[in-house]
Amino acid sequence: MQIVLKIVFISFSFALLPFKLMAEGIKDQLTTSFDYYSDNVGVKVYSPLIGLSKRLSEHWGLNTSFRIDAISAASMRQGNGQGKDGVIVDAVSGASGRLGFDDFRVAPTISAVYETGDFRANFGTYFSKEVDYTALAGFGSLSYGFNDANTVISLGGSYEQAAWSATTNRALYPTDEKRQTQVNASLLQLIDSTSYLQLRFSYTKQEGFLASPYHYLVNDTIAQFDRYPELRTSYATALQYVNEIYEGLSMHLEYRYYEDTWDMKSHTVKGELFYDLMDNLMVGTRVRVYNQTKAGFVKKLNDYSLDDAYIVSDYRLSDLQTQSFGISMSYRPGFIDDENIAIKMSYDWYQTDNNAYIENWYGASQIKASFLNVALAYDF
Numbered sequence: 005m006q007i008v009l010k011i012v013f014i015s016f017s018f019a020l021l022p023f024k025l026m027a028e029g030i031k032d033q034l035t036t037s038f039d040y041y042s043d044n045v046g047v048k049v050y051s052p053l054i055g056l057s058k059r060l061s062e063h064w065g066l067n068t069s070f071r072i073d074a075i076s077a078a079s080m081r082q083g084n085g086q087g088k089d090g091v092i093v094d095a096v097s098g099a100s101g102r103l104g105f106d107d108f109r110v111a112p113t114i115s116a117v118y119e120t121g122d123f124r125a126n127f128g129t130y131f132s133k134e135v136d137y138t139a140l141a142g143f144g145s146l147s148y149g150f151n152d153a154n155t156v157i158s159l160g161g162s163y164e165q166a167a168w169s170a171t172t173n174r175a176l177y178p179t180d181e182k183r184q185t186q187v188n189a190s191l192l193q194l195i196d197s198t199s200y201l202q203l204r205f206s207y208t209k210q211e212g213f214l215a216s217p218y219h220y221l222v223n224d225t226i227a228q229f230d231r232y233p234e235l236r237t238s239y240a241t242a243l244q245y246v247n248e249i250y251e252g253l254s255m256h257l258e259y260r261y262y263e264d265t266w267d268m269k270s271h272t273v274k275g276e277l278f279y280d281l282m283d284n285l286m287v288g289t290r291v292r293v294y295n296q297t298k299a300g301f302v303k304k305l306n307d308y309s310l311d312d313a314y315i316v317s318d319y320r321l322s323d324l325q326t327q328s329f330g331i332s333m334s335y336r337p338g339f340i341d342d343e344n345i346a347i348k349m350s351y352d353w354y355q356t357d358n359n360a361y362i363e364n365w366y367g368a369s370q371i372k373a374s375f376l377n378v379a380l381a382y383d384f
Contacts, residue, residue, distance in 0.1 A: 030065035030117055033057045037379035044373070045366040047077045065117040067128070073109040109134045115143075122149035130164075136217070139166035145188075154194040161187045170217035178234070182212040198248040203241075210236040219365075221317040223306045231315045233301075238264035242272075252280040267300030268321070278332075288332040290352075296324040305364055319361035328354040330375075344383040351376050 039051040055069035115128025127144035145160030164184040168176055190204040215232040242260035249255055256276040263269045276290040299321040301314040308315050316322070330352035337345055352375040356362065363369045 030059045030119060031057060032059055032384050033381055034384060035069075035379065035381045037377060040374075040376040042374050043371055045362075045368050045371060047373075048075070050074045063118055063120050065119075067113075067115045067117060067126075069113045071109075071111040071113075073107075073111070074105040075107040075109075077106050107135050122153055123147070136169045136171050137166065138169070139164055141165070156190075156192040158190045158192075159188070161185075168213060168217055172217065174217055174229070176213050176217055179212050182210065182214065184211075185209045200246050202244040202246075204244070205242075206238075206240045208236075208238045208240075210238075216318065219317045221305065221308060221315050221364075223308060226308060226310055226315075228308075228310070228315050230317055231313070233266065233314065236264055236266055238262060238268075254278045266321075268297060270294065270296040284336040286334045288334075288350075290328075290330045290332070292326075292328045292330075294324075294326045298323045305360060317361065317365060319356075319359050319365065322359060322361045324359060325357040326354065328352050346381045348379040348381075349377065 033056070035053075035055040035057075037053045039049070039053070041047070041049040041051075051071060051073045053069060053071040055067070057065060057067045059065050109132060111130065111132040113128060113130045115126055118125045124147045125145070128142070130139075130141040130143065132139040132141075141162055141164035143160070143162035145158060147156055147158040149156045162185070164182075166182045166184075168180040168182070170176065170180075185208070187207045188204070189206075190202060192200060192202045194200045212234060214234065214236055215230040217229070219230040221228055221230065240260060240262040242258060244256065244258040246254065246256050254277070256274075256278070258272075258274045260272040260274075261270070262272075272292065272294045274290065274292040276288060278286055278288040280286050299316065301312075302316050302321050303312075305317075330350060332348070332350040334346060334348045337347070353373075354375065355372045356370045358369040362371055
């Protein structure tokens with residue numbers, strides 16, 4: 005399976021302002037974290053990570069990390085929420101008939117960093133292995149600060165080659181491969197000593213088998229696996245504004261617009277507040293609202309027929325609205341030598357609006373989920 009739960013947790017720094025727009029310099033650091041996800045449709049994800057960053061010379065550094073995702077999902081053992089076929093496994097997560105966790109992923113990453121003056125480069129590779137999905141990617145980025153480092157431009161990209169090995173022994177047509185190319189660019193501009201703007205743009209091209217091998221639709225006339233187009237191109241633009249309202253309190257606002265060649269469009273609005281309770285303790289809160297229009301080939305569930313070129317049962321391609329709320333804490337214990345240890349925690353509550361596609365698959369009208377992250381970083 006291809007893990008589709010994108011658990012994203014925000015990391016925090018203490019010196020939010022005045023700003024240093026260039027990325028933090030190469031350092032010797034050991035990090036470890038644990039992410040946990042749980043929802044009302046029986047999905048649980050346990051995700052530990054360990055990472056090491058090491059300065060090799062004046063200009064060069066090395067970053068490595070190793071992540072494990074262990075997934076338990078009731079629908080993977082039971083078929084979909086309606087129980088129409090317990091033999092075919094869940095599209096979202098993959099393998100049936102396993103003891104312990106229903107799926108398991110390992111994901112090592114290694115990258116090299118080069119920096120000199122206001123120029124910084126990063127390039128590396130990423131590997132991901134699951135029961136039925138393997139991916140290998142290469143990535144890189146360049147950033148340069150000018151105008152006394154008050155303006156920073158960045159350009160990055162990645163290429164991923166992946167292949168399915170469906171646990172149902174199903175032959176995937178016309179290919180079991182998936183390829184993704186992504187290009188990112190950003191412009192960061194310091195407005196004054198207490199605020200900045202960042203403009204981001206991304207382009208993504210996906211090719212190959214883009215559906216899940218497991219998602220299927222049963223209605224009054226058909227019982228068919230999902231079928232999607234073999235090409236998808238998307239564009240996204242985001243604008244972020246950060247301002248220190250007064251000393252110790254900062255505000256982050258962001259808007260993101262997305263559209264793709266499947267006629268999907270989305271709008272994301274996010275707001276965050278961070279407050280320094282003490283010199284070594286910062287707390288935060290955030291809210292996020294997301295609205296998405298359906299893909300152009302998505303219909304009502306009972307309207308699909310054998311004549312349709314594309315068939316969809318996955319709620320992520322339907323009209324979708326979600327909301328999330330989160331809190332965070334970042335703490336540097338004062339008794340530690342030179343405050344070299346940072347402890348970070350965050351919790352997020354997420355839910356979708358009522359959705360017919362969710363109810364069809366999971367037997368619940370909406371998804372309600374909790375995200376938890378605990379992380380520790382040690383500078384040595």
